Amino acid sequence: MVHDSQSETTSSSLVEDVNISFRDIVYNVRHSLFPTGRKTILKGVSGQFNAGELSVIIGQSGAGKSTLMDILAGYSKPTAGALSVNGMLRNEKKFRRRSCYILQDDQVQEMLTIEESLHFAAELKLGHHINTQQKLKRVEEIITSLGVSRVRDTRAAFLSGGQKKRLAIGLELVSDPPVMFLDEPTSGLDSSIAKQLMYLLHLLARQGRTVVITIHQPSAALLEMVDRLYAIVNGQCGYMGPVQLLVPYLKDIGLVCPPYHNPVDYFIEICGDNEVHLVNSSENGKKEKWINSIRDETEDKLFFLDFKMAKGDEICLTTLPPPKEDPTNKILLALKSTYPTPSWNQFAILTRRELLTVWRDLSFTLMTLLIHCGMALFVGTMFFKVGEDAMYVRDNYNFMYFSLMFLMFTSFSGVTVRFPEQIPIVRREHFNRWYNTGAYYASTLVSILPTQTVCTFSFCAITYLMTGQAQDILRFMIFSSTLVLVSYVSTCIGILNGSLFNVKNGVVFGPFFIMPFTIFSGFFLRFSDAPVFVRWLFHISFLKHGLVGLVISVFGLNRPKLICSAIYCHYSKPNQFLKDNGMHNERFSVVVSSLTGIAGVVILLSFVVLKIRLKCKW
Numbered sequence: 001m002v003h004d005s006q007s008e009t010t011s012s013s014l015v016e017d018v019n020i021s022f023r024d025i026v027y028n029v030r031h032s033l034f035p036t037g038r039k040t041i042l043k044g045v046s047g048q049f050n051a052g053e054l055s056v057i058i059g060q061s062g063a064g065k066s067t068l069m070d071i072l073a074g075y076s077k078p079t080a081g082a083l084s085v086n087g088m089l090r091n092e093k094k095f096r097r098r099s100c101y102i103l104q105d106d107q108v109q110e111m112l113t114i115e116e117s118l119h120f121a122a123e124l125k126l127g128h129h130i131n132t133q134q135k136l137k138r139v140e141e142i143i144t145s146l147g148v149s150r151v152r153d154t155r156a157a158f159l160s161g162g163q164k165k166r167l168a169i170g171l172e173l174v175s176d177p178p179v180m181f182l183d184e185p186t187s188g189l190d191s192s193i194a195k196q197l198m199y200l201l202h203l204l205a206r207q208g209r210t211v212v213i214t215i216h217q218p219s220a221a222l223l224e225m226v227d228r229l230y231a232i233v234n235g236q237c238g239y240m241g242p243v244q245l246l247v248p249y250l251k252d253i254g255l256v257c258p259p260y261h262n263p264v265d266y267f268i269e270i271c272g273d274n275e276v277h278l279v280n281s282s283e284n285g286k287k288e289k290w291i292n293s294i295r296d297e298t299e300d301k302l303f304f305l306d307f308k309m310a311k312g313d314e315i316c317l318t319t320l321p322p323p324k325e326d327p328t329n330k331i332l333l334a335l336k337s338t339y340p341t342p343s344w345n346q347f348a349i350l351t352r353r354e355l356l357t358v359w360r361d362l363s364f365t366l367m368t369l370l371i372h373c374g375m376a377l378f379v380g381t382m383f384f385k386v387g388e389d390a391m392y393v394r395d396n397y398n399f400m401y402f403s404l405m406f407l408m409f410t411s412f413s414g415v416t417v418r419f420p421e422q423i424p425i426v427r428r429e430h431f432n433r434w435y436n437t438g439a440y441y442a443s444t445l446v447s448i449l450p451t452q453t454v455c456t457f458s459f460c461a462i463t464y465l466m467t468g469q470a471q472d473i474l475r476f477m478i479f480s481s482t483l484v485l486v487s488y489v490s491t492c493i494g495i496l497n498g499s500l501f502n503v504k505n506g507v508v509f510g511p512f513f514i515m516p517f518t519i520f521s522g523f524f525l526r527f528s529d530a531p532v533f534v535r536w537l538f539h540i541s542f543l544k545h546g547l548v549g550l551v552i553s554v555f556g557l558n559r560p561k562l563i564c565s566a567i568y569c570h571y572s573k574p575n576q577f578l579k580d581n582g583m584h585n586e587r588f589s590v591v592v593s594s595l596t597g598i599a600g601v602v603i604l605l606s607f608v609v610l611k612i613r614l615k616c617k618w
C-alpha cells in the first residue's frame with residue numbers, strides 16, 4: 001500500500017481544487033483471533049470525487065459505505081490500494097489539514113448555544129493566527145449562511161435535528177476546509193429537513209468544495225441536488241457517474257428501470273442479484289465512460305430550493321467566501337503545526353468550555369452537592385458523637401470506612417456515566433484537529449475537580465462535626481484532604497472506566513474495577529493476616545492509604561487518652577488502636593505520596609486508553 005507520500009506539493013495546493021481519486025482499495029478486518037477470522041469489506045474499489053461536486057455514496061446496509069468514507073477521510077488505513085489528490089499520491093498529514101469528517105453519530109455540546117459553540121470552535125481552530133475581529137466575522141458569516149440566526153442563542157440541547165446537523169457542519173466550516181466528508185448526514189431527519197440540508201451541501205460544493213456524503217437510500221428529491229453517484233455493492237463499485245445517467249447505464253447493461261421508479265431504489269433492489277454483472281460493467285469503479293459526463297451535467301448548474309422559511313432561517317452562502325478566495329483558509333493551510341493553537345491555549349480554551357458546561361448544568365451540580373450534604377447528615381445522625389467516647393472507637397472506625405466507600409462510589413460512578421457521552425464529540429473534534437488528546441484530558445480533569453472538591457469538603461465538614469471528632473484544625477485538614485484525595489483517585493479510575501467502555505458496559509464492569517480495592521483496604525483483611533503473595537496489593541489499594549490517612553487524623557498525632565463512659569474501654573489509648581490495626585508506624589506524608597502516585601498511574605493509563613479509543617471506532 002502506498003498512500004503516504006511527500007510527493008504532494010503544498011504551495012500550489014493552497015489555492016487549487018482538491019480532486020480525490022482512489023484505486024484498488026482493499027480493506028480487511030480481523031473479527032476473531034483465528035487465522036481464518038478475516039473479512040474483506042472493500043474489494044479493490046476505485047473511483048474519483050471532484051471539487052465543485054456533491055458526491056453521494058449509496059448502497060445497501062452493510063455494503064461498505066462508511067468503511068469507504070473512513071478510508072477517504074483518513075480515519076482508517078486501507079489494507080491495499082492507493083489514494084491520490086490531484087493526481088499525486090496523498091500525504092495523509094497534509095490532507096487532514098484540508099479536510100473535515102463529520103461522523104454519523106455526530107453530536108454537539110448540548111449545554112452551549114450555537115453562538116458559543118462557534119466561538120469556541122473559532123478560538124480552537126483559528127488560533128492566534130487570525131485576529132479576534134476576523135474570528136467574530138467568521139462566526140457571523142456562518143450563522144447567516146446556515147440560516148440559524150433565529151436560534152443563535154438557543155442551547156444545542158433544544159435545537160431540532162436539522163439545526164443540530166447544520167451546527168455540526170458550521171463548526172467545521174469555521175476553518176473552511178476545501179474537502180468535506182459526511183457520513184449519513186440526513187439520517188434521522190424528515191424529508192423537508194433532509195432536503196434543506198442537502199441544499200446546504202449542494203451550495204457548499206458549488207463554491208468549489210469537494211463534498212462527499214453517504215446516504216443509505218436517497219429519495220428522488222434529494223437526488224436532484226446530487227452530482228456524482230457512487231454505488232457500492234457488497235464492497236465493490238456497481239456504478240459511478242451522474243444521477244441522470246444511472247437509468248441509461250442500467251439499460252445499457254440490460255437492466256431496465258420501470259417508469260416512475262426512483263432509479264436508486266431500483267438499483268438497491270436489484271444489486272444483490274446482479275452483483276457480478278454490475279461490478280464488471282463499472283470495472284469496479286474504473287470505467288470512465290459515465291464519469292466523463294458528470295462535468296457537463298454539473299457545469300454551472302445551481303439548484304434552487306423553493307422553500308418557505310422564516311426570516312433568518314434561509315440558507316444563503318453568499319456571506320461565506322468560497323475556500324479558494326478565503327484568506328483565513330490560506331493562512332491556516334500554510335501552517336506547519338498539526339494544530340492551529342498551541343497545547344497550553346487548547347487546554348485553557350477547553351477548560352473554559354468545560355467549566356461553562358458545568359455551570360450550565362447547574363441542576364446536576366447542585367443535585368450532586370445536595371446528595372453529599374444529605375448523606376453527610378444521615379451518616380452524622382447514625383454515628384452521632386461516636387468520636388467523643390472511647391467506647392465507640394469501633395463505630396468510629398466503621399464511620400471512616402463508610403465515608404471512604406461513599407466518596408469512592410459517588411466520584412467513580414459520576415464520571416463513569418458522564419465521560420463516555422463526550423467521546424463522540426471529542427472523536428470528531430480531535431480527528432478534525434481542533435486539539436490534542438492531552439489538552440482535552442487535562443481540561444476534563446481540571447473541570448471536574450472544583451465540584452468534586454466542594455462536595456467532598458462539605459461531606460467532611462458536616463460529618464466531622466456531627467460525629468464529634470477532635471476539635472483540632474490540623475486533624476480536620478488531614479481528615480478532609482485524605483477524603484478529597486481518595487475522591488480524586490476514584491474520579492481518575494472512573495475516567496479510565498469511561499475511556500474503556502460505553503455507559504452500559506461501564507456501569508456493568510465498573511464495580512469489578514473498583515471492588516478489589518475494598519478487599520485490600522485493611523478493613524476486612526489485615527495486611528499481616530493476608531497471604532504473603534497478595535500483600536503487595538495493599539500497597540496499590542488507594543482505599544488502604546485512605547483508611548490509614550483517616551485513622552491517623554482521628555487517632556494518630558499522639559492523641560491523648562479518650563474519655564470512656566463505660567467501666568472499661570479497650571481503646572482509651574488511641575495508640576492501642578493504631579497498634580492493633582498495624583498502623584502505628586504509618587505517616588501522613590506516605591499516604592499523600594501513595595495516593596498521588598496511584599492517581600498518576602491511573603491518569604497515565606486512562607490517557608493511553610483514551611488516545612487509542614479516539615483513533616478506533618470503539
Ligand SMILES: Nc1ncnc2c1ncn2[C@@H]1O[C@H](COP(=O)(O)OP(=O)(O)OP(=O)(O)O)[C@@H](O)[C@H]1O
Pocket residue numbers: 029030031039041059060061062063064065066067068216
Ligand atoms: N471491525 C469490523 N469487524 C467486523 N466486521 C465489520 C467491521 N467493520 C465493519 N464491518 C462489517 O463490514 C460491513 C460494512 O460496514 P459499513 O459500516 O461500512 O456498512 P455501511 O454500508 O455503511 O452500512 P450502513 O448503511 O448500515 O451504515 C458490514 O457488514 C459490517 O458489519
